[in-house]
Amino acid sequence: MLRELATFCYRRRRLVVAAWIALLASLILLAQGIGNDYVSAFAVSNTESARAQTLLEQNFRSHAGDSGQLVVDAPGGVEQPRVRERVAQVLTKIRSVPDVSGTTSPYSARGARQIAPGGKVAYAEIQFDRRANEVHEATARRIIDIARVGAGVDGARLELGGRMFVIGSFAGSSEAIGLLAAIVILLIAFGSILAMGLPIFTALFGIGCGFALVALVSNLTVMPEFTTQLAAMLGIGVGIDYALFIVTRYRQGLHDGLDPENATVLAIDTAGRAVLFAGVTVVISLCGLFLIGIDFIRGLGAGSALTVLVTVAASVTFVPAMLGFVGENIDRLHIPGLRRHETVARRSIWFRWSRLLQRHPWRAALAGLAVLITLAVPLLSLRLGFSDTGNDPTSETTRRAYDLLSTGFGPGFNGPLVLAARTPGGAESLEPLAQRLSTTRGVARVGPIVASPNGNAAVIQVIPSTAPQSQRTVDLIAELRSRVIPPEIRGTGATV
Structure with missing residues (x-):
């Protein structure tokens, strides 16, 4: 079956590539037209914390939302008249911001306990009418601008504490770094821009289709905002890996004297089988997230599994079609000093290492198991939990507020x-x-x-x-x- 599929994709390569382009464009347009319904608030039912939150929502409506802090750092003392005046002016402006249900000044009778011992640190409470992850970014930015965080004015520096004031994220940065690393590694491994580009291009193509599918499926099931980040990491990993298998086997076939079509068929019939097996294994593993019984975890599993499925499909159809266009030029545009032939692998140290392992399989298996167990020892002391603003970089106002409150209180x-x-x-x-x-x-x-x-x-x-x-x-x-x-x-x- 794979031989027939490879032959069809190779001979009808224009049709296959056009179909993939049309699929990508259609999914993107459909996703943009329908939109997504990602969720940022997660509720795990039937827990003590969930029951407490429900109780607060029913009986303390003004306090059912989360609160942030306007932290005052005044080396000369927070009781200075100019400091008090500035804090009062800032709080007056903050109370007029949407989503803010009220504030409690450290200079009020109710907020008398909000001044730290020593009198150099204090905080005002900012009460919101919604949870931190539901506060609009525009609201948080407006409050940050009002407070002029980090600036020493009138003898005091103001900072803002609370998850609602975490503006911007590192989403995408790790994926971009991983992609750049993969480009460098593939260039070193292949020594050719074309050979490097095929796995990268396939991974990006699969991720593009996967992202659009995830956005559409988010309208049908609970799916957290960071599903796309997980899908991107998995998509980049499996997309590059699977296409790498096929391209490597294709180059070996060419170097062994096969013509491009037969080399493509051989690559899909051999490496393609490994790709299908590995992809199905990953999808089955991700489907295991459905057994946890938590809605947003199921959403993570569904989104990631869809991306992997699309990437596998692209690897066994889109890649052979692209190989048809590349043909014998797979080693063109090579990097000077990095060009290598696949047949050299039989004389490499890794080839000799593989033969050594095959001659002593049980010894190798036991040694590998011992190494894995040793590496897994830290798992015994692993503690799971959620990060807080204390993990933010010190350039963020939330981290500076966290440190001030920790020092003062x-x-x-x-x-x-x-x-x-x-x-x-x-x-x-x-x-x-x-x-x-x-x-x-x-x-x-x-x-x-x-x-x-x-x-x-x-x-x-x-x-x-x-x-x-x-x-x-x-x-x-x-x-x-x-x-x-x-x-x-x-x-x-x-x-x-």
């Missing part, structure tokens, strides 16, 4: 824990819990009990003494859930 301030409770017996039923929390090891500070306007719920903010990504913070959460909260709310009717 302690490392745990950037990762406060919110205890949301249903209180049928009133907010005062949480008093014993608040007292117990204040004496719990690992807790730096406990905020006041805040009752909801309807009196059906209340929240307590707990500041850990350790950083958000510390294992001790994780242990504290486990202790609160299992040992601290249950005995203190027993018999009160409250649920936390």
Whole structure:
């Protein structure tokens, strides 16, 4: 079957290439016309955090969104009149920005605890009416412009903290670096611009079709925004790899005396089988993400699998068609000093190494297994989690705000824990819990009990003494859930 497919694609190469171009153009136009429906907010149902968020949305509508911080760094003290005046002016302007539901100044009675010991660092809370990843970029940019972040004006430097103020990303940079690295490696391996260009061009062609398909499928299922980044990484990897197999086998056939058509058929009938097997294996592996049972993870699997499928199809149809155009010119446009012949491989050290492994397969297998196990040892101490603004570069205002808050209020301030409770017996039923929390090891500070306007719920903010990504913070959460909260709310009717 593959021989017949290769022969058809080679002899009808203009039709095949035109069909791929038409497919790419059609998918792009269709995707632009229909649009995409990527999601940036992820909800994992039936978890304690999800139930807490639902409780906040139902009873604290003004606080159901996320909050950011306007951080004040004043070496001469935040109580200076000119510093107070500047902060007041900035907050007044921020309150008029869309998506902002209110602000709390450190100079108000409610915000008295927002001035750090020493009086050189303070923060104002900026409350939004939506989650951080739902705040529009234009809103974040407007607030950044109002605050004039990083500039020392009137004796104070203002910075903005919170995920909503992370503007710009490195999306695409890693893929571009990987693509450039692949170009250099292929040039060294082949010594020819044409031989290098075919795998790169095939990968980009497959990714283009894959991106359009992912955008269309996002209208049918939950698909996160970063699906295209994962699809790009996989598409570049498998696209270059699969086309590389075929081009290498094609060049070997030419150097062994075959004409271009027979060399193409041989390449697809041999390397093409490996491509199909490897591609199907990758797709099956990606489909395993469907078993996790989380919507956006399923979306990642679907988008990535589609991109790999398109890339495999391009490798066994588009590549032989392009080889028909290239013909015996595959080694033309070679780089001086880098040109090499595939038949030389039989005299290389790698050829002799492969024969050594084949003579001692069990020894080689056991040695390889030992190396893999050794490399996998760090997996035993792997801790999974989400990054925060403390991982941002220091050039970002969010990172500078993170460092200021950590210095002024302690490392745990950037990762406060919110205890949301249903209180049928009133907010005062949480008093014993608040007292117990204040004496719990690992807790730096406990905020006041805040009752909801309807009196059906209340929240307590707990500041850990350790950083958000510390294992001790994780242990504290486990202790609160299992040992601290249950005995203190027993018999009160409250649920936390």
